[in-house]
Amino acid sequence: METVTTDSPRNVHIDMGARKPNARPSGEPVFEVADLAVYYGPFRAIRDVSMSIAQHQITALIGPSGCGKTTMLRCFNRMNDLIETARVEGSVRYHGADLYDKRVDPVEVRRRIGMVFQKPNPFPKSIYDNIAFGPKVAGFKGDLDDVVEESLQKAALWDEVRNRLKESAMGLSGGQQQRLCIARCIAVRPDVILMDEPCSALDPIATGRIEDLMQNLKDEFTIVVVTHNMQQAARVSDMTAFFTAEVNEEQDRRTGVLVEYDKTEQMFTNPSDERTENYVTGRFG
Amino acid sequence: MAQAAMSPTGIDLSGNPRRRRKETLIRRVFQAAAVVSVVVSAAIVFSLVGRAGYFLAQVDLATLIAPSDGWFPRRGSFDVMTIFAGTLLVSGIGMLVAAPLGLGAAIYLSEYARPRVRRYLKPILEILAGVPSVVLGFFAITWITPQIVERIVPGAQFFNMAAAGIAVGILITPLVAAVAEDAFRSVPQSLREASYGMGARKRSTTLNVVVPAAVSGVVASLILALSRAIGETMIVAIASGATGGSAFTLDPAAPGQTMTAAMTALAIGSDQVRGTEGTFESLYFIGLLLFLITLALNVISDRFVRRVRQKY
Ligand SMILES: Nc1ncnc2c1ncn2[C@@H]1O[C@H](COP(=O)(O)OP(=O)(O)OP(=O)(O)O)[C@@H](O)[C@H]1O
Ligand SMILES: [Mg+2]
Numbered sequence: 047m048e049t050v051t052t053d054s055p056r057n058v059h060i061d062m063g064a065r066k067p068n069a070r071p072s073g074e075p076v077f078e079v080a081d082l083a084v085y086y087g088p089f090r091a092i093r094d095v096s097m098s099i100a101q102h103q104i105t106a107l108i109g110p111s112g113c114g115k116t117t118m119l120r121c122f123n124r125m126n127d128l129i130e131t132a133r134v135e136g137s138v139r140y141h142g143a144d145l146y147d148k149r150v151d152p153v154e155v156r157r158r159i160g161m162v163f164q165k166p167n168p169f170p171k172s173i174y175d176n177i178a179f180g181p182k183v184a185g186f187k188g189d190l191d192d193v194v195e196e197s198l199q200k201a202a203l204w205d206e207v208r209n210r211l212k213e214s215a216m217g218l219s220g221g222q223q224q225r226l227c228i229a230r231c232i233a234v235r236p237d238v239i240l241m242d243e244p245c246s247a248l249d250p251i252a253t254g255r256i257e258d259l260m261q262n263l264k265d266e267f268t269i270v271v272v273t274h275n276m277q278q279a280a281r282v283s284d285m286t287a288f289f290t291a292e293v294n295e296e297q298d299r300r301t302g303v304l305v306e307y308d309k310t311e312q313m314f315t316n317p318s319d320e321r322t323e324n325y326v327t328g329r330f331g
Numbered sequence: 332m333a334q335a336a337m338s339p340t341g342i343d344l345s346g347n348p349r350r351r352r353k354e355t356l357i358r359r360v361f362q363a364a365a366v367v368s369v370v371v372s373a374a375i376v377f378s379l380v381g382r383a384g385y386f387l388a389q390v391d392l393a394t395l396i397a398p399s400d401g402w403f404p405r406r407g408s409f410d411v412m413t414i415f416a417g418t419l420l421v422s423g424i425g426m427l428v429a430a431p432l433g434l435g436a437a438i439y440l441s442e443y444a445r446p447r448v449r450r451y452l453k454p455i456l457e458i459l460a461g462v463p464s465v466v467l468g469f470f471a472i473t474w475i476t477p478q479i480v481e482r483i484v485p486g487a488q489f490f491n492m493a494a495a496g497i498a499v500g501i502l503i504t505p506l507v508a509a510v511a512e513d514a515f516r517s518v519p520q521s522l523r524e525a526s527y528g529m530g531a532r533k534r535s536t537t538l539n540v541v542v543p544a545a546v547s548g549v550v551a552s553l554i555l556a557l558s559r560a561i562g563e564t565m566i567v568a569i570a571s572g573a574t575g576g577s578a579f580t581l582d583p584a585a586p587g588q589t590m591t592a593a594m595t596a597l598a599i600g601s602d603q604v605r606g607t608e609g610t611f612e613s614l615y616f617i618g619l620l621l622f623l624i625t626l627a628l629n630v631i632s633d634r635f636v637r638r639v640r641q642k643y
Binding site: 157158160161165 | 543544
């Protein structure tokens with residue numbers, strides 16, 4: 047990222063008035079999204095998204111299925127590059143640097159902005175090799191044993207696997223696998239962790255453990271999490287963004303828009319948009 | 332019938348009896364096809380075992396593994412090591428050609444090629460797979476020998492095992508590519524995404540995630556190709572020379588005899604199947620050996636394929 051100029055206008059003023067949909071969180075912004083639209087071929091999946099995401103906070107993206115949460119999340123680390131038909135318009139700034147600048151190497155972006163997926167996806171390798179993979183491909187030269195232990199400890203998995211590091215990761219339970227994936231992500235020492243419904247395949251106990259874990263990780267990382275679970279968003283996040291899908295004029299498919307973005311407490315107790323209120327109270331979606 | 336299937340409320344569930352008879356008939360036809368293939372396989376093994384046993388009873392078992400004698404069935408020297416070495420050499424060279432080419436093509440098709448490119452390349456690969464091996468045999472002596480073998484080994488003979496091996500390699504490359512590509516493509520996309528999500532490049536994702544995850548399929552493709560190479564007959568019969576028999580040699584630039592070529596020579600009679608007692612029966616003995624080798628290879632590859640299914 048050193049090659050990219052960081053001359054972003056950090057002092058852009060965004061009114062924090064209660065009626066404004068795109069509130070600005072307190073704290074240093076990690077991401078600033080402006081007028082973002084994402085297309086899959088001719089289909090516009092999301093449009094007109096502007097939001098900024100603060101450092102060392104947990105930001106939750108909620109909304110009905112198909113409204114573009116995953117699409118939005120994958121814009122933050124250029125994962126959409128992997129989809130041949132995907133095209134991004136507008137700007138996403140990361141610490142002021144334009145992520146979609148031609149000179150940006152998506153690989154560098156992803157080393158700083160890691161991702162945890164909906165379905166646990168450990169490699170069919172040993173637990174140790176799963177964690178060591180990221181540091182190895184990044185050319186890490188230090189003691190891998192230390193990185194593995196540290197990452198597993200941060201992901202609250204160390205005590206459960208310390209004696210079976212050489213065993214296949216496929217033998218872990220779903221919840222353990224997901225924590226392994228979080229540990230694997232941490233091992234690269236990212237700045238931001240993106241999580242796409244990380245608990246949707248887990249039972250309530252495993253979910254609780256991951257939620258606790260997120261609280262602990264917040265001091266060190268910035269977290270953006272997609273969730274379908276309203277209680278989860280309310281429990282873990284500092285800021286919540288509510289997306290919905292609107293029928294668009296040209297096509298009969300729906301395009302996602304950001305309806306409201308505010309402090310989580312505000313979103314759940316006193317949302318300013320009727321659609322948000324309907325959604326968080328379970329009357330819609 | 333219809334009466335029996337009537338429920339007390341009068342709903343008839345017995346269906347159309349003619350349709351059911353047709354169903355039964357069709358099932359019988361397929362059953363017969365399956366039974367025939369089993370019977371034929373059993374018959375082949377049976378005929379091989381009987382005559383091979385007769386052959387073994389005729390010859391001095393020690394001469395079967397006496398490299399000094401070579402393989403000259405007419406003179407009664409049945410050194411199996413000679414033709415086994417020939418088979419090993421030719422299929423080994425074939426694998427040296429086919430493994431890198433086939434796996435490279437598979438990786439390219441599955442990981443790098445855009446969908447459009449793949450749409451054009453795959454049929455071309457299938458055409459290559461359809462080239463009759465007799466054509467590849469002539470290609471071996473008319474092109475591979477002068478253009479490749481004689482350049483690497485000046486003074487190589489016109490008929491040589493290297494040319495046959497390279498042609499066999501070309502023959503089995505599409506097989507390696509097709510089976511390995513299937514294995515690579517069946518690696519879940521989520522594993523690639525996990526790798527990219529950690530900032531891995533395409534190269535490390537392919538080499539450190541996709542290939543290891545598909546390793547069983549890769550091994551299966553190689554074993555399958557190897558057993559095809561060992562069984563290949565026409566190319567070696569044309570290009571590797573030594574129709575009458577061969578002394579023991581491990582020189583790829585020299586003519587040599589493979590197990591399959593030795594069988595052809597015996598079967599088509601260019602090697603006067605009279606000879607000493609048991610000459611003709613040696614054909615069955617080699618046939619049985621070949622059968623056992625390829626059977627073993629197929630069992631091993633089957634194990635690997637099954638392991639790949641258990642994985643992710
Ligand atoms: N690879 C793709 N190609 C084409 N269209 C896509 C692709 N991925 C997503 N879409 C479309 O984009 C829209 C938004 O999808 P996205 O996956 O972002 O929704 P989501 O909010 O994450 O939904 P869910 O809650 O079900 O995960 C949907 O209409 C979807 O069909
Ligand atoms: Mg999603």
